[in-house]
Amino acid sequence: MVKPRTFGYFFESAGKSLLRNSWMTLASISTVAVSLLVLGIFLVVAANINAVAANVEGQLQVTAHLATLSAAERGRLEAEIKAIPGVTDVRFVPQSEAWQRLLEWYGDNQDFLAGWEEENPLRDSFEIRADVSHRVPEVAAAVTVLAGVEEVLWGREIVEQLLAITRMMRLVGIGLMVALALAALFIIANTIRMAIFARRREIGIMRYIGATNWFIRWPFVIEGLVLGLLGGMMAASVLAWGYYLAVRALVQAIPFWPWVQPWPFLQQLALLLLSIGVVIGILGSGLSLRRYLDA
Amino acid sequence: MLELSNVTKAYPNGSVALNQVNMSVERGEFVFVVGASGAGKTTLTKLLLREEKPTSGKITINGKNIAKLRPHEVPYLRRSMGVVFQDFRLMPTWTVEENVAFAMVVVETAPRLIRRRVAEVLELVGLTNKHAQLPSQLSGGEQQRVALARAIVNKPMLLLADEPTGNLDPETSWGIVKLLLDINSTGTTMLMVTHAKQIVDTLRKRVVELESGCLTRDERCGIYHG
Structure with missing residues (x-):
């Protein structure tokens, strides 16, 4: 030693x-x-x-457009969505907010929207986020089958490419x-x-x-x-x-x-x-x- | 103290450097090993330092067969002997003192003892006032004195000198030989491989001659050519 x-x-x-x-x-x-x-x-x-x-990836989300629902029905649906594995955040977007966003999106070019505000053609929706980006498709599939959901948008092709x-x-x-x-x-x-x-x-x-x-x-x-x-x-x-x-x-x-x-x-x-x-x-x-x- | 029995060394290329060499050296002896270039002198040195292993035969130093040493035991064999080479082999970036002290550092001597013994040995070889110089600042003779000081600083029983005067002029060579004789007189066994005819002929010590790998002559008070 x-x-x-x-x-x-x-x-x-x-x-x-x-x-x-x-x-x-x-x-x-x-x-x-x-x-x-x-x-x-x-x-x-x-x-x-x-x-x-x-x-x-963190900005990827699933948007669920809703049928016309009562507050109670909407509450139940929100709870159901939150229960889906991988869902971390569910945010309700009323049709009025959706309309505002549309106006902001078009900015100075919103003239063609004039006259529509009275009968707002947009629907209420839920914006749903997943814990990891690759679970977005799964979450979207699970949301689609829920009662009260009319349409689910998640930009399948864009998300997959991204x-x-x-x-x-x-x-x-x-x-x-x-x-x-x-x-x-x-x-x-x-x-x-x-x-x-x-x-x-x-x-x-x-x-x-x-x-x-x-x-x-x-x-x-x-x-x-x-x-x-x-x-x-x-x-x-x-x-x-x-x-x-x-x-x-x-x-x-x-x-x-x-x-x-x-x-x-x-x-x-x-x-x-x-x-x-x-x-x-x-x-x-x-x-x-x-x-x-x-x- | 040192015994070679039937030592043969053949290299992989087929050349036989040593052939059935038998020789025995007593404690305190002074032996010259002479012979032409390629006679096997260098191989003999390498075998004694366990740089090479004999192909067959037995080499015993102090009763121990060094051919059988395991790699980790080799450093301990080398510590038991001092070595001096023709090309001095000093650490170029170390001072004289550090070069000599290193042999004692290797055996983990206490620094206080190292300082004392190094001073003693440098005085013996006449280099006290050059202790802080680098080898490059010394003459050839002085460098060989440093090498000699390093070789004897641990008081080895055997000193192996491989053409120690090979690079030195006659006068300087005699200075080194005188030192070797002094060291030998204190009981250190000396094995000196040399081409220096004048030195061998003058000292009239035991001479062993190698020729084409065979030991051809072993005389008690020999001269360079038999």
Whole structure:
């Protein structure tokens, strides 16, 4: 077992080596930082695309046009609709409100509606929301068969297309993310491998002197950890700062767009990038050493 | 202390580097290993350091068959001996003091003892005033002294010197050889692989000659060419 004070030596040795090989240290940290930054930027974009998709999906609803019902009948029907699995919100829209909406919709071009307001041709309706977007069709089917419901509108084709698009966006996003993460991993691991290759003679000397594999490995692993941590910190800082400024500007430019809010998203993102940096740093140096430690 | 019995080393390409070598070295002996290039001297060093395993035969150091060591036991074998190479093999970015101290750090000696012993050894090799310099700031002879200091800092029983004067001019070489003799006089067994005819002929120590992988000569007070 290694004595505790020897760990002090490992840290000291890792620190000295990082300083003495300052160019290699700088190159490695920059590589880690740039790779993680690219990955981070993509994650930010992906999170925002996901937010848009979720926002669009969240607006999907089922509209049930009603026959002429008494208040009691309507109350009963509302209770029945609320009992359908997946239904989260049921809102009654009286025909007068529907008419108002129609007027607002046409804005300045509402002239052709003049004369209709007395005999409002629109019906009372319920607007129904589902907990998850893909349950909208199910909910619509269940509402259709209820007594008192004359017609159910849910934009079957639009909803189905929209769901297909959001699903595709997510899949492509995940695919790109995995590819990018692998590329970052490869680049970082390769940088560390080069750094270790440059020091293979040192490793050979340590072995002649009788250093055990773990004794050789520890300082390198600590170095990898520090490189990963510093690179991750750089990437996270640049990204957090950049995104914060970007969202501040964008919220003013496009106020109703569902931007992912910086908090706590950035905190999670920073933690993720730091963890990736540290894990790759440790694994990269630990594994790259193997070929110089065999036999 | 060191015994080779019927040691053969054949490489996968078919070349036989050592062929049925038998040899025994007593504690405190000083032995020169000589022979032309390709005679098997380097292979012998590699076998003793357990960088290679013999194809057949037995190598015992202090009663232990080192061919049978498991990989994790090899570092402990290497700690029991000191090694000096022709190309010094110092850590280029470490100071003289750090290079020497490293051999003691590896065996987890207390820092206080390391400082004391390193100072002692640097004085012995005459480099006290260069303790904070880097190898690149030293002459070849000085670098070999650092390597020597590192090799003996843990007081090994066996010192393996693979052409320690190969890169040095004659005068500097003699300085190193004198140090080796001093170290040997304190009881350390010395195995020196060399091409330095003048040194071998002058010292008249035991000479073992290898020729095409076979041990062809073993003389108590030998010279370079038999």
